[in-house]
Amino acid sequence: MKRVLKGSNILRSASIIAVLLFTTVLRSKGQQSKPAESGYAPVNGIKVYYEVYGTGKPVILLHGAFMTIEGNWSQLIPELSKTRKVIAIEMQGHGHTQFSERKLSHAAMASDVEGVMDHLKIDSADVVGYSMGGSIAYKFAIQSPKRLKKLVIISSTYKSNGWLPEVTAAFKSWKPEFFTNTPMKTAYDAVAPDKTKWTKFIEQMIVFAAEPFDFGDDNIAKITAPVLIIAGDNDGLDKVELAKTYKLLGGGVIADMGPMPKSHLAIVPAQGHVSLMMQTNTILGYLNGFLK
Structure with missing residues (x-):
């Protein structure tokens, strides 16, 4: 029993350290880029913050849990915005977007994305989501198929058991106390409209993260937009489940004996969930090739 508890404590510590490392490294390495436009979109009873960079065909970026636009995307935005109109969104309670007592759910946040598109008068767009943002992106593809052109999922899944059991544990x-005096708290205090909501936000996110979810294999199979899945070979995703997901999207065929699938799968070697997002050039190469 002691061994089990010890392993659990190590896993818990590792998960928090990974998140803190992620926030620290990306914020310190991110290139500073000023948005051409920023503001709040009134959607579904809350005001969702967004930033717009560059011009061209729109691509929407959805960040991971506890993250901000700067923390998640600062290295990619300067490059993507050279040829595309980049719309980066901060989800409910994150960054500049106000805390709300509204129950956190993938469905509500996917609906918020569509609301931001309405506010910016964008009929359809490519959508890129990392981690939590990837799950929201999957839900968006299911709820709003006509608003989606291409979908990019980075280190994420549409169901709880898409993660290894150790991750869900x-x-x-x-x-809440794990997040006290952390770089995430510093980042929150720097931009949050109401800093007193920090504890409530963390409590809300913990409940959200612990709730099982499954959007359904049938719904994933009905996604008609091309999908690019990018994963680290050791990023915590169950690769057996990931292979099943790719097959649902039309992949896993013998392309030498038939047409190449419109959806793609990229497994980046020697990468975890945290380190994968630091491979800017690699991810940018996949994005540019797929989105063009």
Whole structure:
């Protein structure tokens, strides 16, 4: 029993360290880029913050849990915005977007994305989501198929058991005090419209992260937009489930004996969930090739 508890504590510590490392490294390495436009879109009873960079065909970026636009995308935005209109969104309670007592759900946040598109008068767009943002992107593809052109999922899944059991166990072990005096708290205080909501936000996110979810294999199979899945070979995703997902999207065929699938799968070697997002050139190469 002691060994089990010790392993659980190690896993818990590792998960928090990974998140903190992620925030620290990306914020310190990110290139500073000023948005051409920023503001709040009134959607579904809350005001969702967004930033717009560059011109061209729109691509929407959805960040991971506890993240901000700067923390998640600062290295990619300067390059993507050279040829595209980049719309980066901060989800409910994150960054500049106000905390809300509204229950956090993938469906609500996917609806928020569509609301921001309405506000900016964007009929359809490519959507790129990382981690939590990838799950929201999957939900968006299911709820709003006509608003989606191409979908990019980075280190994410549409169901809880798409993660390895150790990852879901880590989610359930989180406690509010783990996040006190962290770079995430510093980042929150720098931009949050109401800094007093920090504890409530963390408590809300912990409940959200621990809740099982499954958008349904049938719904994933009905996605008609081309999908690019990018994953690290050791990023915490169950690769057996990931292969099943790719097959649902039309992949996993013998392309030498038939047409190449419109959806693609990229497994980046020697990368975890945290380090994958730091491979800017690699991810940018995949994005440019797929989105063009």
